Amino acid sequence: MNTPSSTPLPDPAGAPVLLGALAPLSRPGWAEAGRHLVAGFELAVREANAAGGIGGRPLELVVRDTAADPERAAAAVKELAGLGVAAVLGEYHSVVARAVAASADALGVPYLCSSAVLDALVDEGAPTERVARVAPVQSRGWRLYADFLLASGRGRVAVAAQPSVYWAAGTRLLRERLAAGGGTLVELDANALTPGALCDALAESGAGALLLLTGHPEPAAPIVRAVRADPRLADVLIGAPAGQPEFHEWIAELGAAGAGIPFLRYLPERLGPLGERVGDELRAHLGEAPSFVAYEGWDTVAVLAEALRTRGTDRASLAGAWQHVRVAGTRGPIAFSRVPEAGVWQWAWSPIQVADRDPSDPEAFRVLRTG
Missing domain, CATH: 3.40.50.2300 (Response regulator)
Known part of the structure; x- marks a missing residue:
């Protein structure tokens, strides 16, 4: 495990808090899944900003298409790190998410995985504090x-x-x-x-x-x-x-x-009031019924927004936030624990x-x- 970076990010008053968003938006990736994932991200960012953002600073997504290519995704993480993102989020394809996790961890950037489920999100024997996941393990x-x-x-x-x-x-x-x-x-x-x-x-x-x-x-x-x-x-x-x-x-x-x-x-049998409301908003935006991936996208941003509000925008502080976060998600209350086989912080009881x-x-x- 690498030592967490303590380098603070630039945060001039009122400047956006950047989040690097990764999704497969073109072939050979599952582009429809990527579109739904980004729709969930975007809705949650709009709602977070309408509620005051992060200490008065707006959240801003910087979206990159992985096209289901691990090398392309790793390069995107490097680019996003250089742009000063507070964290990286997203991805649908498990093999790509592994590359994202490795790249983000090496660069000292927190990563919250939205939809990839492969148990071994990081290499065996290399647990990390920087990586967490909303999707259940495979x-x-x-x-x-x-x-x-x-x-x-x-x-x-x-x-x-x-x-x-x-x-x-x-x-x-x-x-x-x-x-x-x-x-x-x-x-x-x-x-x-x-x-x-x-x-x-x-x-x-x-x-x-x-x-x-x-x-x-x-x-x-x-x-x-x-x-x-x-x-x-x-x-x-x-x-x-x-x-x-x-x-x-x-x-x-x-x-x-x-x-x-x-x-x-990855949905409960019945959505609660929050899930119903978010589902209606997503349906209006997508022009079709939202998939579980769209809900995962919304939940991912909700977790990050809460962590940023309570722990700050510094990458090292954010990487230590997972165990402390408690969020009302669209599919139930979200909290993270360590799952040994995954090597990351995991929402262990997401519905299936x-x-x-x-x-x-x-x-x-x-x-x-x-x-």
């Missing part, structure tokens, strides 16, 4: 997803996976949890197999569920279409634990074929659902399990 959600599969009688599960640290971690978590419940997991290579060949392998496997651990729209959408069209696989449940069906782009691409595909969603889009109304969601 192990919580994916174990809940495995429990859902077992409870639904689908103990033999196939995964169509692409190479990635994130997908590999998810596969391991699923295999371990399924095995503990008497289930098994079969791996299919989503890069090597065409959709048709994957359907053949799936039929031969005898699996009752196929989980898509892949990018979207390619190859996820062609795989969904192929499985839906194959009469041998009529009873196979398709799942997407990483959350792709949450977004309108998914249903726009797949139509009715994209419904009935369970995924992980297994949900899907209702086949009778693909614009509506059904909650299938909570945890």
Whole structure:
């Protein structure tokens, strides 16, 4: 762990407090997720400034597009540090968030991760005080997803996976949890197999569920279409634990074929008054229902604004704020604790659902399990 920087940031009276915001806003990143994340940031910044800002100084976002590229994201952190940001926030893709965490920590800049869930956000054995996270760790959600599969009688599960640290971690978590419940997991290579060949392998496997651990729209959408069209696989449940069906782009691409595909969603069963109000504002801004990622964006800025108000804008002071912050978030009260496997300060009990889009109304969601 690096020693926290004690270098104070310039803070002339009335000058904005800068926050460096990172999100995937172009391909190959999930640009819709990035758009929702930034919408949440922007709304929370507007509301913080309307309430007086940070000691009379306005918050100001400096947004950079990561395009799901770890090197591009690390370079953006270096740029933002040079611009004098008090902290860096954001990112959706886990592999990118790891690069952001490493770069921010090395440069002495606090980082609050919004949406990436990979447990090992920093290298094993290198815990840091500078990094915290609003999103839940992957192990919580994916174990809940495995429990859902077992409870639904689908103990033999196939995964169509692409190479990635994130997908590999998810596969391991699923295999371990399924095995503990008497289930098994079969791996299919989503890069090597065409959709048709994957359907053949799936039929031969005898699996009752196929989980898509892949990018979207390619190859996820062609795989969904192929499985839906194959009469041998009529009873196979398709799942997407990483959350792709949450977004309108998914249903726009797949139509009715994209419904009935369970995924992980980081929302409570019912939003409270704050969540309802923020959701209405986000819907008006986005022109569509806000995803859980948009709520994560709002919550991230709410946490940082409170930390800045109570601990000051100095980076070292801010890096020591996580354990002291208590914030009313859109999805429940937010407080941070140490999670050993993550190596960062973590909102440990953010809400998690297994949900899907209702086949009778693909614009509506059904909650299938909570945890």
